[in-house]
Amino acid sequence: MTVISVDGVTRRFGEVVALDDVTLDVGPGELVGLLGPNGAGKSTLLSLVSGQRRPDTGGVRVLGGDPRDAATRTGLGVTPQETGLPPTLRVGEVVDFVGGHFPDPMPTAALLEQFGLTDKARKQTGSLSGGQKRRLAVALALVGRPRVILLDEPTTGLDVSARQALWGAIRRYHAEGGTVLLTSHYLEEVQALAERVVVIDHGVVRADDSLDGILRRVGLRRVLLRAATDLTGLPGVARGERRDDGTQELYTTDSDALVRDLVSAGVQFSDLQIRGASLEEAFAEMVAADTLEGAHR
Numbered sequence: 001m002t003v004i005s006v007d008g009v010t011r012r013f014g015e016v017v018a019l020d021d022v023t024l025d026v027g028p029g030e031l032v033g034l035l036g037p038n039g040a041g042k043s044t045l046l047s048l049v050s051g052q053r054r055p056d057t058g059g060v061r062v063l064g065g066d067p068r069d070a071a072t073r074t075g076l077g078v079t080p081q082e083t084g085l086p087p088t089l090r091v092g093e094v095v096d097f098v099g100g101h102f103p104d105p106m107p108t109a110a111l112l113e114q115f116g117l118t119d120k121a122r123k124q125t126g127s128l129s130g131g132q133k134r135r136l137a138v139a140l141a142l143v144g145r146p147r148v149i150l151l152d153e154p155t156t157g158l159d160v161s162a163r164q165a166l167w168g169a170i171r172r173y174h175a176e177g178g179t180v181l182l183t184s185h186y187l188e189e190v191q192a193l194a195e196r197v198v199v200i201d202h203g204v205v206r207a208d209d210s211l212d213g214i215l216r217r218v219g220l221r222r223v224l225l226r227a228a229t230d231l232t233g234l235p236g237v238a239r240g241e242r243r244d245d246g247t248q249e250l251y252t253t254d255s256d257a258l259v260r261d262l263v264s265a266g267v268q269f270s271d272l273q274i275r276g277a278s279l280e281e282a283f284a285e286m287v288a289a290d291t292l293e294g295a296h297r
């Protein structure tokens with residue numbers, strides 16, 4: 001059975017098309033990372049899957065039901081936005097309150113222990129640090145022992161150790177058979193957790209592939225050199241830029257072949273430097289290339 005089924009969904013906000021004919025199926029036990037730049041439509045997609053919003057056209061099913069039905073939502077865990085935590089309620093009270101909506105909630109003490117929040121149980125949520133709030137938000141997604149969780153930017157703003165701790169909790173949930181759909185700006189986070197990656201941009205799914213498949217697609221190298229001839233249009237150069245200082249920056253999937261071609265063509269160059277494009281650059285490259293393709297369609 002498909003756990004999450006998004007079928008031909010379009011959602012507008014006035015003139016803005018936040019999602020444009022999006023189709024996405026997530027199977028049981030999958031851990032899917034939804035990746036995209038600001039404003040891509042990730043949060044809108046999660047809000048449709050969680051039943052907080054309705055699509056204009058198309059359909060969304062979760063665990064075979066309508067996500068707007070209370071019965072369906074008991075199988076679904078979501079992280080509230082930071083502003084969604086009532087600031088005057090104590091941490092333990094918030095967990096009890098959310099857990100009270102589920103038939104078999106996790107014991108509050110065990111959950112707080114798992115997320116390193118035991119000593120905060122009696123603190124008002126308004127007094128928590130940003131990192132502690134994020135941990136509480138993810139804990140709340142798990143309190144009802146849901147079959148599927150939706151995590152929107154689970155570790156944004158966290159330091160390295162807090163991020164690792166949360167990744168551990170997400171991995172444990174997944175290892176026990178849970179299905180996860182998470183959004184992130186961080187390729188690093190998606191790389192650490194997800195088996196499958198969906199890249200979304202301008203409301204359109206640009207890529208949907210295994211993590212390895214996506215990494216292969218973004219396996220660009222950056223070649224920096226100084227040359228009098230313009231090399232930015234050479235075959236094999238995905239994108240290139242000539243700088244005022246005489247250097248040229250060339251992105252290619254095969255830097256060895258590019259350098260061999262330059263040598264055999266007798267091109268004069270100096271100050272050669274080659275490094276892997278950062279994941280961020282590679283992701284930007286993929287989104288830019290697909291946008292260009294879209295414009296030519």
Ligand SMILES: Nc1ncnc2c1ncn2[C@@H]1O[C@H](COP(=O)(O)OP(=O)(O)OP(=O)(O)O)[C@@H](O)[C@H]1O
Pocket residue numbers: 013016017018036037038039040041042043044045
């Ligand atoms: N309530 C709203 N009213 C008007 N426009 C909205 C609303 N929510 C989202 N949008 C617009 O829809 C588009 C998609 O936004 P969305 O928040 O889904 O993107 P996102 O990928 O989650 O971005 P971010 O990474 O910045 O959180 C954006 O252009 C945004 O401005």
